[in-house]
Structures are given as structure tokens and as C-alpha cells.
Amino acid sequence: MLIKNIESKIRLSFWVSIGSFITAIIISIVSFVFAATMIRKERSQIYVLDNNVPLVATKTNIEDNREAEYKANIAAFHDFFFSMPPDDEYIKRQMNKAMYLVDASGIAQYNTLKEKGYYTNLVSTSSVVTCTMDSILLDMNTKKWQFIGKQKIERPSMITVRTLITEGGLQDIPRTVNNSHGVLITNWKTIENKDIINETKKLY
Incomplete structure (x- = not known):
């Protein structure tokens, strides 16, 4: 009987x-996950001073705004x-700015028009x-x-309105001064660009 009690206590202790x-x-595990979550949350906040008063500014994930940046x-x-x-x-200045945002397909269209x-x-x-x-x-x-x-297109004697439909792709690249969104337009082409309005101006 004593031995059985000892065995039961051993099993219970085990x-x-x-x-x-x-x-x-x-x-x-729960503590680790909680700590990691708090660290990520803290890293998403930036403290700035406004007249020596600390204010919290929250950083946003780049991917959250990527669609808006693409557009x-x-x-x-x-x-x-x-x-x-x-x-x-x-x-020339406008074309120079445009060429920073597009690949060789844009340069080809520019040269053709030129x-x-x-x-x-x-x-x-x-x-x-x-x-x-x-x-x-x-x-x-x-x-x-x-x-x-x-x-x-507004000329001295006429106003012309054309449809403008183009298409292409996008490639992520490093951000630069001339391409602040870090996006390169690729395989760009004009699908439609035809006159829909031709209106003669009234000359007085």
C-alpha cells in the first residue's frame, strides 16, 4: 500500500x-510574441520635437501607398x-523630366515625334x-x-481635342531626385490618339 502511494506521488510529481x-x-512564447509586437509598434513611430514638446509621428508602410505612387x-x-x-x-525640360520616368520605349516615341x-x-x-x-x-x-x-491642342485659329489612351508596365527602381517614386514605366505605347473635336475659333 505504501509503495502504491509512493508510485502515485511520483506520477503526480512527473x-x-x-x-x-x-x-x-x-x-x-506569448511573452516573445508580445515583445516583438511592441518593438515593431515602437519602430513605426518617430518622435519629433515641436517647441521642445515631443510629438509622435507614425511611419506608414511603403507598400500601403504603392498603388497611389504608381498612379x-x-x-x-x-x-x-x-x-x-x-x-x-x-x-526640352519637360521631355528631360519625362525620360527619367520611362524606359527606352518613351525615348523611341519622343524621337519619332521629333x-x-x-x-x-x-x-x-x-x-x-x-x-x-x-x-x-x-x-x-x-x-x-x-x-x-x-x-x-489650341492653335490661334482652331481647337482640337483628341482621345489619349496609352498602356505599359511598371518596374520598381531605387528612388532618386529625378524619380522620387522609384518607378520606371516600361513598354509604353499609345493605343489611341484620334481627333474627336475640331472647333474653329471665332476671330474678332
Whole structure:
């Protein structure tokens, strides 16, 4: 009888020890996860001083804003490439800005328009070209996009409005002064650019 009591106590002690060990492991894991979460949370906060008063500024994940950055980059490129006054130097500056945002496909289109005398004609006819965006369709999985907008060409005697639909891809690159979003437009091409309005100006 005494031996059975001793064996029972030994088994009880064994299971209590096992239970304590497992509990200790669970507590350690929970503590580690909690500590890691708190560290990540603290790292997402920046403390700034405003008149010696500490304020908390929360950092945002770059990926959270990536879609907005992609669309902003596409919109900026089209504005640089398609909006211009009759000014040679201004056009060159705009094209220079645009070329930082696109691969060789953009340079090819620019050279084609230049060879056809497009920019020379704009300057010689005192034409003002503006680009307006209607929408940007973007697939975040494939990084394929389509720009839908209009192009307005205002000449001294006529106003022409054209459809403007282009498409291409996107490539992430390091951020630079000339490409602050760190996005390069790839395989860019114009799908549609046809006249929809030709209106003669009234001359007084």
C-alpha cells in the first residue's frame, strides 16, 4: 500500500513537472510574441520635437501607398510628355523630366515625334497642348496599366481635342531626385490618339 502511494506521488510529481514545463514554454512564447509586437509598434513611430514638446509621428508602410505612387508616376509622366506651350526650351525640360520616368520605349516615341517635326510645328504655329486624365486602370499583380485621357491642342485659329489612351508596365527602381517614386514605366505605347473635336475659333 505504501509503495502504491509512493508510485502515485511520483506520477503526480512527473505530470505536474511536465505541465509546469509546458506552461513555462507557452508563457515564454506569448511573452516573445508580445515583445516583438511592441518593438515593431515602437519602430513605426518617430518622435519629433515641436517647441521642445515631443510629438509622435507614425511611419506608414511603403507598400500601403504603392498603388497611389504608381498612379501619380503615370500621371506625372503623361503631363510632362503631352502638356507643353510653344517654347523650345520648356519642351526640352519637360521631355528631360519625362525620360527619367520611362524606359527606352518613351525615348523611341519622343524621337519619332521629333523626326516628324511635331515639336517644331507646335512652336511655329504657337500651339498650346494640354493633357487631362480621365482615369488610370492599374493591375497591382501584373503591374500593367492603362491611361485614359484627352489631349487638347489650341492653335490661334482652331481647337482640337483628341482621345489619349496609352498602356505599359511598371518596374520598381531605387528612388532618386529625378524619380522620387522609384518607378520606371516600361513598354509604353499609345493605343489611341484620334481627333474627336475640331472647333474653329471665332476671330474678332
